[in-house]
Amino acid sequence: MAVDLVYWFKGSMKRKAGLEEFCQFCDTQYLEVINYVQTRWLSLEKAVDRTLKLYTSLASYFKSNNDSQARFKRLQQLFSDPMTELHLMFYQATLPAFTNFNLLLQRQSSTVHLLHKQMHLYIRKLMSKFIKPEKIKDVRVSDIQYQSQEIQLPDSKLTIGFTTRVTLNRLLEGGDISQTQVKKFFAGVRGFFCEAVSYALSRLPLDEPVLQHATFVDWHQKMEASIDDVLFFVDRYKHLLPFDSPQDQDKMQEEFTDYQMMDDHEVSSRQWKEIKDAEDAEGEFLQTDKLWVHLSSLKNEVTGRPKFLRLIKVTQLVLCLPHSNADAERVFSSIGLNKTDTRNSLHGTLSSIMTIKMAASEPCFKFEPPAEVLMASRRATSSYNKAH
Template identity: 25%
Template sequence: MSLGRTKAEAMVKDILAPKAVADVVDILTSGKPLPFSIQTHASNKGNRKMFPLTVQYFRPETGICNKMLDFGENADESAAGIMDYIEQSLDKFGSSLDQVTAYSADNTNVNYGIHNSVFTNLKKKQKGLLEGNCHAHIVHNTVKHALDQLSVDVENVVLKVYGHFSTSAKRRESLKEFCQFCDVEFREILRHVTTRWLSLNPAISRLMQSWTALRSYFISLGEECPRQIRALLKLSEASTEEDADNVEVYLLFSNNILSLFEDVVKKLENDSTTCVELYSIMSTFKQKLAQRRDDQFYGYLTKVKLQHLLPHDADRARADFTAFLNTAISYIEKWFDFTEDNWLFSLQPLSLNHGMLSFSDTERIINKLNLIQKVSMDELYDECTTANSILKGLRDSAEDEWKSKDVAARWVALFQVANLPNMLSIISHILSIPASTGYVERIFSRMTNKWSDSRNRCSVELIRSELLITLNFEQSCSEFYCSCLKDKQLLSAARSDKKYTYKRK
């Protein structure tokens, strides 16, 4: 099948995109309104500043859902400008701030400043609003601050080495020859992008796989070796391949410790991770850093290499590694509240890891989040008793399968068995709060794919419509086809000439 450009664009912009939004709005507003959180982010497309607006909500039939509500251009990046954009979008689709449980965005002053920010402005209109800031951003910034404690600028080493080989095919071929001579498999040097959270450690790993050949190559250049690279790699005129390599020790330590940071970021940005698990993830992460510091464990390969350094070089390296861990722990403690006063601490029992949920834990959560008006406490007590008996049966019947389920899937399994309206009201509120900004950030990757150089004449409205269709319709092609055949209103609109803008005018 094929359509002319005019008809295809009209179908996308005036038929399918409005349906993609209407289906989401119907779920949020029809019957008993569902609580939902809102997420925003900003990214440049040339000299344009693009803002998506997404929502997260929980349904007992499907679990946690992330959908895009709007996508537009907004040159005003002030708190007031973003606030107006959010309010206008919600008003346009008939949603209310009263349903919003949390505001999730980047950890910038414009979003979460103390006096004048998007969050403080929203909280004036929605008193119960929670701060759903991005904890993956905190972990990323922790790495940035901690790396400053090392005597070797690891990040700059990666950037300079990549830059040296990325601009010359001759240099790349020379490195191939050195790899062959050193009996090392040649691997392409990976690029590190400073704004991408997970690109540094793979780039370091790739350097370490060819480190012997790389170091030999730069030593062989002699005076022709770039001065900055010579300084970064600590290559003197008398350096040989057999000399103890201080830089390698720092790279090995970075490779080892950054794997820990990488695992945490991946957990935080996983679609199945919920706010219920945030406190546990961050607390475990801090404990692992403290344990490494107390045990003076910097990685086994790092330990082996330290034994080959001069005593004063080895002592200085150990002091740097300890300073790295101390700085990382201090930074995390500054930006994440590890006390029991943190509202995330009280949510931990809702993970159902032990298959039980006490009424006292539920009461504590309700008081902490001020949800007392949403539930009947007497009915909730009976529901907790019923839920525990069902949870015990679900866990005992298939314990391994239960452990493999994520938090949202466990609650879906419970609600499929029993009608627990008060419990559902609490869980719908809490599981609507995002664990990170991963979903809204991935929209920009999709935007880049759709708004490519070969499609640079696309309008903002067309890209918005394509993103809405891509993100909000989750059916397969055959399922979508069958649903369209049953939707008489959609078919009628598609046949009508009103889908063309110029004919409507």
């Protein structure tokens, strides 16, 4: 549907003008139809939201016009079917669960220490939409027989979104849809959730030991962690963490215990404000790398040496582990934007461009050179002008 809808209006000012007239008639704001692109991971939710905002106008447009093209016929049939809007509303209510987890994987700050917990929470959230809560609580997600009808919720309690439920009841009471269509809709909902859970269980590394043991890095999970989590990385990366002697491990135990016993007030409010993740609007996650930069600066009051000398080394290694391939995908995308068919002879220049772009923390138009760089540039310019 999304592809047909976009390509029907794409490149045709006449069709766009016609849709704009129907938007004015239906008292809705005219907006461009958004295309769903599989390589753009978050485009589906935006495409669905935009289609629903224009739904009344789009339905009027296709019901009021005639065209012999197959694409128009398909769209006309879809917008004449009241079930189309129900399916879009269901997607609008359900997709945020996928989008939020996707955003976690796309964070630029390290989140490898969060993945084990968040993967399980994500699957439980999906299951809670169609499975009885008591069948999910205190049970490993991989052991839940989610396809069994006995533990699934009845149709009246399936999580399909409040707006979807109200619209469904209104259409059924008004005779616009039949009871058979309703049963088919709920069967599709169950199939959708079962397939989503099956895909997540088969693709997500729920039992990956690296992710299980990396949780000690997280300030909020430190009390549930143990020294074994730290020693797992010492044993796995012996060539990078030479702390396998009994004396070193005893010191590591002391440092880890001190870390666990730390309270929130030992980090100032100003530092907590800096540590808060700028990508997280709800303040649920912290920029753990900045937190550990602060912890690395703490000194032992007696010896004056770093308080977490060994623990910091292990933490630095954990935070360097990639949590997804999002960064690599961004690099490939940036290369594709810079090296094009008409700009394909960059040679060493492309490497320099990518180095600058990957090192930049903000867009180039916001970059302000330091005063020292400006002064050196002026001196160099003056010297060049005098010499020529």
